[in-house]
Amino acid sequence: MGRQGRIETAEPLADRRIEILDAASRAFMRQGFAATSLDRVSDEIGSTKGAIYYYYRSKSELFFAVHRRGMELTRAAIGPSFEAQGSARDRLHGMAVAHTILIIDHLPYLRVIAQGLEMHLLERTNDSERAELADVAALREANESLYISVINDGVASGEFRPVDAKLVAKPLLGALNWTSRWYQPRRGETQAAKKQLADSIADFVVGGLEKKR
Amino acid sequence: MGRQGRIETAEPLADRRIEILDAASRAFMRQGFAATSLDRVSDEIGSTKGAIYYYYRSKSELFFAVHRRGMELTRAAIGPSFEAQGSARDRLHGMAVAHTILIIDHLPYLRVIAQGLEMHLLERTNDSERAELADVAALREANESLYISVINDGVASGEFRPVDAKLVAKPLLGALNWTSRWYQPRRGETQAAKKQLADSIADFVVGGLEKKR
DNA sequence: AGAAGTAGATACCGAGTAGTATGTTGATGG
DNA sequence: CCATCAACATACTACTCGGTATCTACTTCT
Numbered sequence: 001m002g003r004q005g006r007i008e009t010a011e012p013l014a015d016r017r018i019e020i021l022d023a024a025s026r027a028f029m030r031q032g033f034a035a036t037s038l039d040r041v042s043d044e045i046g047s048t049k050g051a052i053y054y055y056y057r058s059k060s061e062l063f064f065a066v067h068r069r070g071m072e073l074t075r076a077a078i079g080p081s082f083e084a085q086g087s088a089r090d091r092l093h094g095m096a097v098a099h100t101i102l103i104i105d106h107l108p109y110l111r112v113i114a115q116g117l118e119m120h121l122l123e124r125t126n127d128s129e130r131a132e133l134a135d136v137a138a139l140r141e142a143n144e145s146l147y148i149s150v151i152n153d154g155v156a157s158g159e160f161r162p163v164d165a166k167l168v169a170k171p172l173l174g175a176l177n178w179t180s181r182w183y184q185p186r187r188g189e190t191q192a193a194k195k196q197l198a199d200s201i202a203d204f205v206v207g208g209l210e211k212k213r
Numbered sequence: 214m215g216r217q218g219r220i221e222t223a224e225p226l227a228d229r230r231i232e233i234l235d236a237a238s239r240a241f242m243r244q245g246f247a248a249t250s251l252d253r254v255s256d257e258i259g260s261t262k263g264a265i266y267y268y269y270r271s272k273s274e275l276f277f278a279v280h281r282r283g284m285e286l287t288r289a290a291i292g293p294s295f296e297a298q299g300s301a302r303d304r305l306h307g308m309a310v311a312h313t314i315l316i317i318d319h320l321p322y323l324r325v326i327a328q329g330l331e332m333h334l335l336e337r338t339n340d341s342e343r344a345e346l347a348d349v350a351a352l353r354e355a356n357e358s359l360y361i362s363v364i365n366d367g368v369a370s371g372e373f374r375p376v377d378a379k380l381v382a383k384p385l386l387g388a389l390n391w392t393s394r395w396y397q398p399r400r401g402e403t404q405a406a407k408k409q410l411a412d413s414i415a416d417f418v419v420g421g422l423e424k425k426r
Numbered sequence: 427a428g429a430a431g432t433a434g435a436t437a438c439c440g441a442g443t444a445g446t447a448t449g450t451t452g453a454t455g456g
Numbered sequence: 457c458c459a460t461c462a463a464c465a466t467a468c469t470a471c472t473c474g475g476t477a478t479c480t481a482c483t484t485c486t
Binding site for chain 1: 244245246247248328329331374376377380381383384385386387388389390391392394395410413414416417418420421422423425
């Protein structure tokens with residue numbers, strides 16, 4: 001078969017597209033969407049705006065692509081623990097640990113998606129942008145629904161207090177996502193140190209649901 | 214005594230300044246700092262840029278003023294429960310409830326401060342702005358330290374698990390602040406409904422600290 | 427070698443906007 | 457009733473930045 005000249009249906013994002021996304025995520029993380037110029041994004045990879053516009057049709061499309069990738073990374077990180085066998089408590093704990101370590105390891109993407117899609121994008125926007133926005137929002141909700149589901153499992157099994165899962169998922173995700181706001185990368189931080197941090201946070205969110213007695 | 218002609222030493226922010234701040238907080242909430250033009254802020258009060266520049270020297274100064282007011286509102290909201298007599302558990306619960314209700318009732322300010330001072334303001338900034346930024350950051354830390362303090366009280370009294378208070382305060386505040394991101398004002402929401410929501414969230418964060426046993 | 431496509435670079439335009447300089451109006455005090 | 461000042465409004469400037477139109481170097485296929 002040799003090399004594939006065709007694009008796979010899964011379309012694994014060409015290297016250059018990822019390089020641009022990485023640069024964009026760093027720039028958006030530091031300055032936010034509105035304050036980031038495409039010139040600065042392209043500077044980040046020693047290139048010019050032309051390179052970006054070759055791969056993305058607009059600034060918003062680039063922004064959405066960063067969000068999409070962040071959501072997909074999140075889904076990939078928490079999925080395994082969600083699907084694992086075991087108690088709801090352990091599954092949730094695993095999800096929270098994986099989520100937190102993901103934030104540490106991919107801070108730019110995760111901080112950008114934690115900032116949220118700024119709302120002015122919702123206002124004056126064309127159809128294709130509106131569709132992409134709905135799409136990204138769906139990915140976000142899909143990830144949230146994994147948490148809701150495991151919370152409900154824990155309530156059903158009696159491991160957790162009887163809570164409104166949809167409601168409690170909000171502060172739970174807040175506790176996790178907040179990490180992207182305060183965490184500052186430490187040079188040479190060991191994997192064990194990351195794990196310890198993630199465990200602390202996971203203990204906190206799981207504890208918020210467990211029965212007392 | 215009649216009406217006071219003098220400004221109090223505490224300088225309770227003249228009405229017009231608050232009106233401008235309210236408008237600015239709404240605009241910044243919707244569009245973020247960079248994407249909000251001062252023309253739009255002044256439109257919000259049926260005025261023009263001139264009015265804003267009469268009271269504030271720059272867009273950043275206005276932004277800082279919104280932050281400052283948000284921090285002060287927060288401090289005023291959580292202070293009483295913090296200083297109350299009683300168990301650490303109850304004090305923390307009271308702080309979390311008050312904090313959440315504050316978010317609901319003053320969403321624009323609280324969402325703006327939850328978004329954080331965008332970092333590009335830190336970069337190319339003059340001395341006075343740098344000073345204001347440090348000032349607002351100090352207010353934020355002061356509020357956080359109230360939470361840290363009550364967590365430590367609970368650990369000392371044995372009510373809470375032995376945790377690193379400074380670390381655990383992060384997800385705790387994340388759980389609370391996140392409310393400003395997902396909460397959408399409900400017309401005619403009763404005080405009881407607000408309280409119920411706030412209780413759920415407070416239960417969650419307190420539960421994250423209590424001993425299971 | 428030539429043709430055609432790929433992967434950008436460069437130059438430019440028009441819209442939006444922070445900040446400023448100056449004009450205007452109503453109230454106040456003498 | 458005039459001068460002054462507070463509280464803005466208006467007009468303008470300088471600059472940034474998204475988007476586009478055009479140009480160029482390199483590669484691949486024939």
